[in-house]
Amino acid sequence: MALQISATNPEHPALLLRLPWHLPLEEWPEEHLVPLPRGISRHVVRYARAGDEVIAVKELAERPALREYRLLRDLDRIGIPAVDALGVVTGRADDAGRPLEPVLITRHLGGSLPYRSMFETTLRPATMHRLMDALAVLLVRLHLSGFAWGDCSLSNTLFRRDAGAYAAYLVDAETGELHPRLSEGQRAYDLDLARVNISGELLDLEASGALHPSVDPVGFGTEICVRYERLWEELTRTSVYPAGKHHYMERRIRRLNDLGFDVAEMQIERAPHGDTVTFVPKVVDAGHHQRQLLRLTGLDTEENQARRLLNDLESWMATQDDHAPPGAARGAGARPEVLAHRWVREVFRPTVRAVPPALRGTMDAAEVYHELLEHRWQLSERAGQDIGLEAAVADYVAHVLPKAAAVPRPAGDPHGSGPAPAADPTRG
Structure with missing residues (x-):
């Protein structure tokens, strides 16, 4: 059978053809590989370079490869956080004509880590709680979209830093x-x-000595269920309010938005005697703040990063002379989009660029800005007054980043210095 490449981007086949498909993945030469941490997998997985992109290549049988390729594309279509499917390669054979397994190709998720790499330096219990929160949110999003995972585990998940979470x-x-x-x-x-799965994975880490002594593997396995159920209840429960208390429904919608979920439509029923109203929101996938920030500024970030940046943006806009306060007549001030792009140009980009790329490591621009906002808050609390962003940046670069860069971290760890990025992500 001739080699066949099915790809989502018309530019990818030409780049992928340069890779050694006639060799089993385990035998690929180092010149094609990228040394990134890999999680545990039933299949052989390698990271390789295709042009300017880093890709993950996984060997598996043809039917499951094509099926997973289609599922990942479906998840991308409905906005679920998952790795991007780039293509499937079939018809592989070695130099002697013996068939080789097909491969599924996905894009490497920049700044992400498999959980075992994170445990190379023993994680504190507080950090593990944040991992459980993130995994619970992902599972709820999948279930709201009608996706049954069938193998939810830490091994099948990648984690990225998101504004401290x-x-x-x-x-x-x-x-x-x-x-x-x-x-x-x-x-x-x-x-x-x-x-x-999670209890088993943590028991395995405990046996290897990589688990914090205060962490109960079985307890953390149960914790994912508790966090999931609480979130699911908040997102799907039916509320009954006194008639005329419409602000109660608004409060519920705002609480859902704060969790990062949107309300697509609402079902409202009035009781026969008119004394109560039953309210059922139809919740759709997370990303409320991401979409709002992207619409206003063009910045594409994680959800918690977007929430933090929007808070800073709104505070900054309130200080501008041409900002229209809530309730002002239409046309009374500059449109929010105009102010938001001014904030990106005059505040966000100059602030991030003030942090030397060599010290940023693998933190993206939004995470750098979040760290600076957090540092400003800490310094201001200590001083008893707002010290300003410029002073916070100077102190952060002078005293915080050099210490962080001196601490040895696993390769690619977003908490550490890691390799400097090839280009400034704030340019453009």
Whole structure:
């Protein structure tokens, strides 16, 4: 069979053809590989370079490869955090004509780490709680979209820093199924698998001495269930309010938005006697603040980063002479989009550029800005007054980053210095 490459981008096949598809992945020469940390997988996985992109290449049988490729593209279409599917290569054979397994190709998720790399330096329990939060949010998003994962685990997830918290991404959809809606039994099955898998993975870490002594593996496995159920309840419960208390519904919508979820539509029913109103929001996928920041500024960030940047943007806009306060007549001031782009040009980009690229490591521009806002707050609390962003940047560059860069970290760890990025992400 001739080599065949199915790809999402018409530019990719030409780049992918340069890779040694006639060799099993385990035998690929170092010149094609990128030394990034890999998680545990049932299959052989390698990171390689295709042009300017870093890709993940996974060997598996043809049917599951094509199926996972389609599922990952479906998840991308409905806005679920997952790795991007770039292509499938079939018809592979070695120099003697013996068939080789097909491969699934995905884009490497920049700044992300598999959980085992994060445990190379023992994680504090507080950090592990944040990982459980991120994984619970991901699982809820999947279930709201009708996706049954079938193998939720730390091993099948990648984590990226997100304004002091973490964002979780699905990295293995091989066992997944997409439905119009999930039953209670399908959700419960996925959640029970997550509990068992996570407990097992943490017990394995405990046996290797990589787990903090205060962490109970079984307890953390149960914690994902508790966090999931609390979030699911908040997102899907029916509320009954006194008639005329419309602001109660607004409060509920705002609380959902604060969790990062949008309300696509609402079902409102008035009681026969008119004394109560039943309110059922239809919640859609997370990303409320991401979309708002992207619409206003063009910055594409993680959800918590977007929330933090929007707060700073709104505070800054309130100081501008041409800012129209809430309730002002239409046309009374500059449009929010105009002010937002001015903030990017005059505040965000100059602030991030003031941090030397060599000290930023793998932190993206939004994470750098979040760190600076956090540092300004800490200094201001200590001083009892706002010290300003410029002074915070100078102190951060002089005293915080040099210490962080001196601490040895796993390769690619977003908490550490890591390799400097090739280009300034704030340019353009």
